[in-house]
Amino acid sequence: MATPSKIHLTLKDSGVVHSQAPTEESAAKTSQLLQENHAIHHIFFNDEGFHNHIVHHLLTLYSLGAPASVIEKHYRRNAAYQRPQFPVEERTVTDMANQEHFAKYLGKETYYHDYVTFFQREMEKKGWENVLNEYLFSGTKQADDLLARTFAGLLHPLIHLGFGIEFRQPAIIAEALAEAAVHDSRDSNYLLEVEKVATEPSSKMMLQILNEIKEDKELMASVHLKDAMDLGHLNRAPELTIKHVKQWTVSPGELERKTAEMTSSALYYTVTAQHPPKQVRFDFYFMHAVNSSIFFTTFNAQPWLSEASKIRLLKFKGYMDLTIYASQGAPALLPDEITNYIPAKKDPSQTSWESVFKRLFVHADDGHAVKFGRAIANAKNVLRPYEGESWAKIKGEQWETVANMVVDSVEAPSPRSKWARSVGFEEAWEQFEDRPVRL
Numbered sequence: 001m002a003t004p005s006k007i008h009l010t011l012k013d014s015g016v017v018h019s020q021a022p023t024e025e026s027a028a029k030t031s032q033l034l035q036e037n038h039a040i041h042h043i044f045f046n047d048e049g050f051h052n053h054i055v056h057h058l059l060t061l062y063s064l065g066a067p068a069s070v071i072e073k074h075y076r077r078n079a080a081y082q083r084p085q086f087p088v089e090e091r092t093v094t095d096m097a098n099q100e101h102f103a104k105y106l107g108k109e110t111y112y113h114d115y116v117t118f119f120q121r122e123m124e125k126k127g128w129e130n131v132l133n134e135y136l137f138s139g140t141k142q143a144d145d146l147l148a149r150t151f152a153g154l155l156h157p158l159i160h161l162g163f164g165i166e167f168r169q170p171a172i173i174a175e176a177l178a179e180a181a182v183h184d185s186r187d188s189n190y191l192l193e194v195e196k197v198a199t200e201p202s203s204k205m206m207l208q209i210l211n212e213i214k215e216d217k218e219l220m221a222s223v224h225l226k227d228a229m230d231l232g233h234l235n236r237a238p239e240l241t242i243k244h245v246k247q248w249t250v251s252p253g254e255l256e257r258k259t260a261e262m263t264s265s266a267l268y269y270t271v272t273a274q275h276p277p278k279q280v281r282f283d284f285y286f287m288h289a290v291n292s293s294i295f296f297t298t299f300n301a302q303p304w305l306s307e308a309s310k311i312r313l314l315k316f317k318g319y320m321d322l323t324i325y326a327s328q329g330a331p332a333l334l335p336d337e338i339t340n341y342i343p344a345k346k347d348p349s350q351t352s353w354e355s356v357f358k359r360l361f362v363h364a365d366d367g368h369a370v371k372f373g374r375a376i377a378n379a380k381n382v383l384r385p386y387e388g389e390s391w392a393k394i395k396g397e398q399w400e401t402v403a404n405m406v407v408d409s410v411e412a413p414s415p416r417s418k419w420a421r422s423v424g425f426e427e428a429w430e431q432f433e434d435r436p437v438r439l
Contacts (some may be wrong), residue, residue, distance in 0.1 A: 004123035006171040007034045009062065013167045016297050017377045019357045020065025029068035030058050033075045038171055041082040042348035043112050043179045051156045051179075054078055055172055056291075057367025057377055059163050060374050066361045078366050080278070085113045093117050102142060106149075106186045120171070129304040130344050135177060137309040140306075147312070148179040148188030151320050154285060155292045157183060158317070162295025165302065170400045187320075189243075190234055194319050195312075198246035205391045206248055208267035213244050214330040225330055228422040231327045241326055245380045255300060259314055260386045263379045266321050268393045271402050273335040273423045274276045281434040282372070283320045284419035285328055289321045291371045291420070294378040330422020335393060343404040344411070354378060359411065365418070367377040369410045376403050 002008040009027040016203060037054045040255045045052050054075060061071050095101045095116045105111040136147040150157045157180035164172035213219060219240040222233045234241065250258045270286040296317065300310055343351045350359075360370040380399040387395040394402060410418045414432065421430045 002169050002171070004128065004174055006036060007031050007169050007170070007171050008168065009034075013144050013169070015059070015063030015166055015374075016294065017381070018062060019354050019377075022062050022065055023068070026062055026068045026071060028055055030062040030071055033072060033167075034058055034172070035428065037075075037079065038175065039156065040084055041079070042085050042109070043175065043182070044109055046081045049109070049153065051153065052082055052084070052143055053366040053368070055163055055175070056159060056371055059167055059240050060367055060371050061361060063167075064361070064370070064374060066359045069358040070170075070361050074364075074367070077364065085399060086110055088113050099142065103145070106145075106181055109182045112182045115181045116174050119174040119177045121341070123170050123174060129302075131177075133304065133309075134171065137305070137312070144192060145185065145188055146177070146180055146318065148191040149183050149185065150176070151182070151191055151316050152183035152185075152187040154288050154324075155317075155320060157289075158273050159288070159292050161293070162292065162298060166207075166295060166298040184199065187231065187236065190238055190323075191316050191319055193238070194242050194245050195315065197242060198249060198315075200249075201251060202247040202249045206261055207268070207391050207393075209244050209247055210265065210269060210325055210330070210333070213241075213326045214332070216240070216244065219244070219326060220330060223293070223327060223424075225329070225422055225425045225427060228425070231323065231329060234291045234323070243323045245319045246414050248315070248322060250315050250318070251309070252300050255307065255310055255314065256316075257386070259296045259300060260382050261389075262314060262318050262321065263382050264386070264392050264394065265295070266293050267376065267379050267402070269325055269333055270408065271394070271405065272333040272335055272337050273328075274334055274337040275331075275423065275429045276334070276337070277434045278429045278432045279412060279414075279419075280341075280405055281414075281420040281423075281429075282406065282409060283331075283423040284329055284368075284421050285324055287368060287372055287419070289324055290375045290379070291296050291368070292317065292374040297378060297382060328422045329428075331424035334384070338394065338398050338401055338405070341401050341405055343401070344408040345404070351400065351404050353400065353403060356400075359407045363407075363409070363410050369406065369418070372406050373403055373410050376406065410437055 009031045014022050033278055041052055043052050058071055058075055092114045136143055157176055161176035164176050222237040222240055266289040270290050274282055299313055345351050356373055360373045363369045383392055386392045416431050420428050
């Protein structure tokens with residue numbers, strides 16, 4: 001049984017997207033490796049705040065039916081560069097229980113393990129659902145701050161939380177809360193400010209707002225290539241982004257529809273932000289908007305979470321998706337990149353969903369690519385009832401095309417990177433070759 005301190009997967013904990021079914025062997029192996037990661041590794045693998053992705057990678061592989069041997073191979077490769085935990089300080093954990101003192105440890109990576117221990121103990125007393133409602137969704141100043149921090153660090157705490165809830169692993173949920181706690185407050189302050197001024201209902205679709213962001217010359221002048229990775233324009237002129245972002249609203253009764261719109265828009269701008277004739281590459285930062293979208297299927301299904309809390313999660317996600325698009329120079333979106341795409345593999349047996357996942361199983365990275373593939377499969381399921389909507393740009397056979405674009409891009413030779421970064425800037429594409437002509 002999974003507990004706040006023990007990771008234990010069963011075949012019932014297999015996630016929202018399936019290819020081949022997981023096995024008892026893969027469940028046991030993944031549980032063992034995630035427990036090892038939980039015990040010995042920090043959430044950042046270096047001093048610059050780069051995230052440990054082992055939980056994301058292994059659970060994605062497990063859910064899609066990867067063999068235990070493949071899961072362990074990826075774990076050992078990525079575990080090799082992780083940093084160890086800082087020792088737990090019992091006095092600190094005890095002090096965190098004092099609400100007046102909880103905040104003094106926020107934003108400091110030294111206290112990650114202490115926060116994990118604190119949230120584990122809270123879950124042992126109250127249950128993980130009650131802890132999430134108290135520490136993220138209770139509406140207190142402390143909860144609002146921690147909820148907004150969950151969207152910091154390019155959505156990584158949100159992704160971690162999503163995996164914990166999707167696979168019903170309280171220990172991973174404790175990691176996610178601790179991860180949010182040790183991120184700084186810049187992005188969280190920004191989200192809370194957007195929420196504060198977003199008081200008027202709006203009928204604008206996300207795609208319309210994306211276009212208005214691109215056409216806003218003053219906003220685009222505030223976005224600089226050198227700090228696009230850090231959403232640096234928010235340090236210079238956050239109000240220029242807020243005036244657009246606040247126009248994406250979610251009202252009671254709209255949750256399912258607006259979740260589909262968010263999912264569709266994040267994927268559409270990520271896939272179509274190409275630069276012909278350069279080879280197809282996906283923006284590393286945009287990709288996180290897609291990879292985090294998958295968890296809203298799970299969030300929306302939780303009976304212990306109120307509709308108001310689900311709406312708040314979704315609004316914050318929409319705010320961040322729009323902000324991330326602006327931060328990378330708001331590239332032109334080219335739908336012909338999907339409709340005209342010819343997969344690299346000629347044999348149809350190599351371009352099916354099952355084959356795409358198997359090809360992604362062997363890709364040697366930290367899990368971004370296979371997460372991308374799984375998130376696309378989830379998007380297809382989420383968007384199925386909405387393919388007639390004007391904002392649902394990807395439909396029919398295009399879903400398989402998009403999946404092949406992803407796997408082809410990470411398999412294609414590249415001198416430096418499998419991912420592009422800051423694709424709205426011409427300089428982002430200089431390292432990539434022109435795409436081959438396919439007949």
